Amino acid sequence: MPASLPSSPPLRWLFLDLNSYFASVEQQICPKLQGKPVAVVPMMSDATCAIAASAQAKKFGVKTGTNVGEAKRMCPGLQLVLADHSRYVAYHERIKAEIERHYPIEVVGSIDEMGLLLDGRHQDEKVAVDLAHRIKQGIRENVGEVITCSVGIAPNRFLAKLASDIVKPDGLTVLHLHEMPQKIAHWQITDLCGIGRRMEPRFHAAGIHSIEKLWAATSQQLHQIWGGVGGDRFWQELHGQDLGHFATQHSSIGHSHVLAPEFRYHAQAVIVAKRLLSKAASRLRRTEYRAQGLSLSVRAEGQPLRGDAQSRLSQPLSDTFTLMRLLDRLWPEVMRQIRWSRVKKISVTLHDLQSNAEPQQLELFPELQPAKPVVLARQEKLSQIMDTLNQRYGRDSVALGFLPNQVKTFSGTKIAFDRIPKQQEFQE
Template sequence: MLPRSPHLKWLFLDLNAYFASVEQQARPELRGRPVGVLPLQSEGTCIIAASYEAKAFGIKTGTPVREARQLCPDIQLVPARHELYVKYHHLIVAEIDRHIPIAHVGSIDEVACELLGPQRERPAAMALARQVKRGILDRVGECLRCSIGIAPNRFGAKVASDMQKPDGLTVIEPGEMPDRLFTLELRDLAGIGANMERRLNAAGIHSVRDLAGIAPKHARQIWGSVAGERFWYGLQGVDVPMPGEVTDRHSIGHSRILPPALRPPEEARQVARRLLAKAAVRLRRYGCTARVLVISARLESGAGWAIEARFAPTQDSVPLLAALERGWPDLTAQHGRPRLKKVGITLLGLAPLAEYMPDLFATADPAWQHRQARLSRLSGAMDTLNRRFGSDTVMLGLLPAVDLDYAGAKVAFNRIPETSEFTD
């Protein structure tokens, strides 16, 4: 077995009800009141973040708006303001960095810090955690509470941060893992969702104690990859990479929940084009090419649809949009004229532009060379104009009838948008 960390090593900070707390911080009239954050202002959507006042009524992420109003008639429903959440994220990160360097930003509301030297002693670690909490409240915002977990490994610190909310501080000593976690449910562990819980149950594992008692190779078999073995070691207190942690950029994507007016296929197609145009801007900013486009949708009926298009590596908007136009008719071919609840696009097969090797025969064709140069100049000129005069100053095709705030950058659970993305 890999060696366990003999001392406290990680401090993991989780911001409580982050989106809703930022709204309460920015709008004093919302403080102390139940708040639900929506992806867009529509009765046909669901809650993406709830304040603790709202959670007291049973409202949580995924609660439909109509149900939320029934549970709490006084709930304040506000559309998400992702640029504001990113702004506060950077303010909070800067404040944490005043007290201890940040080793890893897990998401917009989670950071991990490595304890060094005397900080690894329990009294010093707890004092540091309280300093960080007080600094955020005093210097960033009084509504921005956080829960902090301290443990010998990052996995344990993450789990500890979830054990007491809101405004918690939990320490798991090296000798307490995995036993300290035996009172938790499997779903309480970071990295175990509904599907993985079913797989564990099918393998005869129904508790954290059961999981800790199997062999690491057995965990690998259940997960179907080395991730299971890493998870098992994390449970034992060994410092291994967090479940699902990705260090390299493998894809670029955007998705949106559609308001009712944009749910017919033609209107949804225009939104998909807009999302793909945004992804193409990011692709060029990162200096990458893509060779696969995945277009996906969720229908009002609950059915899903997706299609994959492959092409020569490119970063130009014209061939990417052409690939979308070729693939979109498959939606109506399979489902008639459905109403779409959500649409998404993902670019895969990313590689640095400097590594792109075009087809030898194509490069010998002057017409091909001329066309590629024109496409590159066109995409570059569009990016320049949109940066200078604002997003959507110039774009290919029709502009969907959506608010720019709706079509702008959004915060994913594991990706924090760059500030420039809010003007793409």
């Protein structure tokens, strides 16, 4: 009777992860791709990386992040499909609607992940499994027969997500706490969500080389490895505690872009950087946040050079004017670091976000020419007007720091794997 053991808390979460999502959507839309190895790519170039691979391509070792030239060698007959993010968002909406016909979604983790918080009746294993089957069938019948998902059912969201990774594709796994860690004993610790490759050396230094050892580690040990409460939290989640969940809170907003070869010269690259910043700033305003930090990073083409610079403001703000001035100061810094080479990739991130609901303190910037509060308020207002015009007349109708038609050929809503673009973003 495992359910009555204190170590086996109820099955409170059902987590659903769509398999090879972008590639499956492409196969659904284009039947001649079905059953074929497919890689979805951000541009048609061997130098870029796959952003998704179909199940058939994965058999050849092609996965998200595989270099396209290499993927073609690994998998003869690989079909390349140019990413069309508006399709993935449209299918995302249809999938959510289908799931909600069966049970309300509690949290949307990303474009291909949804979590359901199970009520008392659905915490019964049979009922939960039956719900999962009905959702899978509903997606097959009403969204698309090649759109499959892997489902995990477990005591908390963390373990349910982990369980959804156990069988892919089209899996369904119930994970009781008393089955841990045996059920994933063959995994690497870096297979766990929240443990990146960069953290691995710290685990090794602490003598933790396996899932078994990780399971046996104390909360204090993990605290030390993480260097903070993140470790305690990980321990609690791994051990089945339901820490509750909070409405998604932004901690940063960023955009990055791999430049098409014709945009890699300095004069074009700086425009792309400004375009990314104006997009991030627009999103910042739409989500009603202000940022207190801006970071810029660039990667050089053809050599391992990287430039990073950041700036912190003495107060959070969201107006494009001030942010552009900051960018103008960071740009030469990062370019110097890459010795003014051609730029392959640019990332712009606004961080230290604060909700607009919090009162804004009107201090002066140490970093910039002092701007009067009234000027700031006016700039913020003007930035909002730009957003409205761009929503109404199409993206880049009004731009700041570059001519709108300079970027027409490059811009497009890129998808991030950790969030879903809102429909408005296709206009930002």
